[in-house]
Amino acid sequence: MLSNSSKYALKAVLYLAIHTSSENKILARDLASLINVPPAYIAKLLQELVRKNLAHSEKGPHGGFYLDELNKNEPVINFIYAIDGEDKLNSCLLGLSHCNHLNPCPLHHLANPMRDALLNNLKHKCINDLVIDIKNGKSSLPL
Amino acid sequence: MLSNSSKYALKAVLYLAIHTSSENKILARDLASLINVPPAYIAKLLQELVRKNLAHSEKGPHGGFYLDELNKNEPVINFIYAIDGEDKLNSCLLGLSHCNHLNPCPLHHLANPMRDALLNNLKHKCINDLVIDIKNGKSSLPL
DNA sequence: TTATAAAAAGATAAAAAAATCTTTATATAT
DNA sequence: ATATATAAAGATTTTTTTATCTTTTTATAA
Numbered sequence: 001m002l003s004n005s006s007k008y009a010l011k012a013v014l015y016l017a018i019h020t021s022s023e024n025k026i027l028a029r030d031l032a033s034l035i036n037v038p039p040a041y042i043a044k045l046l047q048e049l050v051r052k053n054l055a056h057s058e059k060g061p062h063g064g065f066y067l068d069e070l071n072k073n074e075p076v077i078n079f080i081y082a083i084d085g086e087d088k089l090n091s092c093l094l095g096l097s098h099c100n101h102l103n104p105c106p107l108h109h110l111a112n113p114m115r116d117a118l119l120n121n122l123k124h125k126c127i128n129d130l131v132i133d134i135k136n137g138k139s140s141l142p143l
Numbered sequence: 144m145l146s147n148s149s150k151y152a153l154k155a156v157l158y159l160a161i162h163t164s165s166e167n168k169i170l171a172r173d174l175a176s177l178i179n180v181p182p183a184y185i186a187k188l189l190q191e192l193v194r195k196n197l198a199h200s201e202k203g204p205h206g207g208f209y210l211d212e213l214n215k216n217e218p219v220i221n222f223i224y225a226i227d228g229e230d231k232l233n234s235c236l237l238g239l240s241h242c243n244h245l246n247p248c249p250l251h252h253l254a255n256p257m258r259d260a261l262l263n264n265l266k267h268k269c270i271n272d273l274v275i276d277i278k279n280g281k282s283s284l285p286l
Numbered sequence: 287t288t289a290t291a292a293a294a295a296g297a298t299a300a301a302a303a304a305a306t307c308t309t310t311a312t313a314t315a316t
Numbered sequence: 317a318t319a320t321a322t323a324a325a326g327a328t329t330t331t332t333t334t335a336t337c338t339t340t341t342t343a344t345a346a
Contacts, residue, residue: 001144004334007238014249027292040336047294060343063292076253095150096286104282106157106273110219110264114257121253130249139249143239147304171323183306190324202323203313 006083009045011035011143013079016055016067017127018134025057025064035143045083052082067127076130077122089119149226152188154178154286156222159198159210160270161277168200168207178286188226195225210270219273220265232262 002010015035020026028046032039046065049055054074057065080089092099092108093115099105104112133139145153158178163169171189175182189208192198197217200208223232235242235251236258242248247255276282 002236004238007236010250011237038335041334043293044295044335050293057293058343059291059293059341061291061345063343065293076250093145093150094154094286095147098285106277106282106284107153107219108282109276110268110273111261114261114264118254118257121257125253130253133252134249139247139251141249142241143237143248170321181305184304186323187305187325193323200323201313202311202321204315204321206313206322208323 001089002080003084003088005041005045006080008035008037008042009049009079009083010076011037012042012046012065013049013055013067013071013127014130014134014141015143016065017072017131020064020066022056022066022068025062025066027064031065049079049082054079054082072128072131073126075123076125076127077119079127080122089115089122144232145223146227146231148184148188149223151178151180151185152192152222152226153219154180155185155189155208156192156198156210156214156270157273157277157284158286159208160215160274163207163209165199165209165211168205168209170207174208192222192225197222197225215271215274216269218266219268219270220262222270223265232258232265 012031012035015031016026028043029039031037031046032042035042046055046057050057050065053071055065055071056068057063077089092105093111094105094107096105099108101108101112130139134141155174155178158174159169171186172182174180174189175185178185189198189200193200193208196214198208198210198214200206220232235248236254237248237250239248242251244251244255273282277284
């Protein structure tokens with residue numbers, strides 16, 4: 001469903017959303033150990049998010065990664081799209097390019113309503129919504 | 144979501160369900176070209192399904208692969224489990240081993256209802272149910 | 287201005303998944 | 317019996333994904 005890369009990126013982003021701001025950054029290597037992801041790997045993923053304006057970074061002493069308020073209000077799906085591309089979540093379950101609602105594949109009716117509902121949630125929930133759940137005890141870390 | 148291998152296997156199984164029986168087998172290489180899957184690859188996958196009693200084969204002249212009535216009545220999910228293993232569809236979206244309904248990860252509420260509904264469909268629909276849809280024009284090939 | 291601390295970029299390596307090739311076993315027909 | 321057609325099994329190759337390592341750039345502070 002999600003690649004390792006997307007999973008790691010989401011874990012990182014959740015951590016950043018809870019614990020960082022422009023005044024309070026975190027080093028890639030510290031973040032890595034806190035969310036159980038290889039340090040060099042998470043650094044790469046964060047660089048990609050920064051390039052796509054889904055996270056921020058500063059170089060040099062007292063530098064590090066953080067999320068600003070705009071980032072925290074991005075829909076969850078944007079982070080997945082940034083790392084995995086759009087096709088991964090949107091393509092036909094059987095990999096058929098012709099499959100759509102007018103020309104449904106044999107698994108379409110069985111799976112698409114759920115997929116659409118999931119995509120809808122991912123599009124309408126932002127990172128901050130997930131953080132609110134965590135703070136209300138509706139979901140939990142650690143990552 | 145599904146590996147290439149599972150997608151290929153499901154396409155093969157659907158074809159076999161519609162077009163084969165113990166009196167009417169098909170060669171791996173013929174099936175391969177009909178469903179657009181590499182011949183050596185589909186042969187391997189079918190061998191795995193045969194080993195797990197989800198399909199049948201006969202060697203030698205007039206041999207080939209086919210599904211019997213029991214196979215056609217297997218739930219769709221069994222073919223996926225046979226190829227991808229059970230974990231792939233059941234593990235936490237973020238890959239967290241501790242995640243469950245009592246200790247939900249931040250994506251759990253957002254995704255699990257849909258995943259459960261999908262799994263339920265895959266468990267309760269058998270291959271023949273999909274074939275009936277195709278025959279009624281509710282879904283369509285080619286594969 | 288120099289040293290240092292950090293991310294960015296790019297190159298490389300390792301592991302897993304996808305795909306193919308070769309050999310063996312088995313059934314059928316001649 | 318022998319030749320042939322097929323799946324089964326196993327080995328190998330290729331591609332993709334995952335992960336790491338090295339070098340460069342940039343910002344800070346002494």
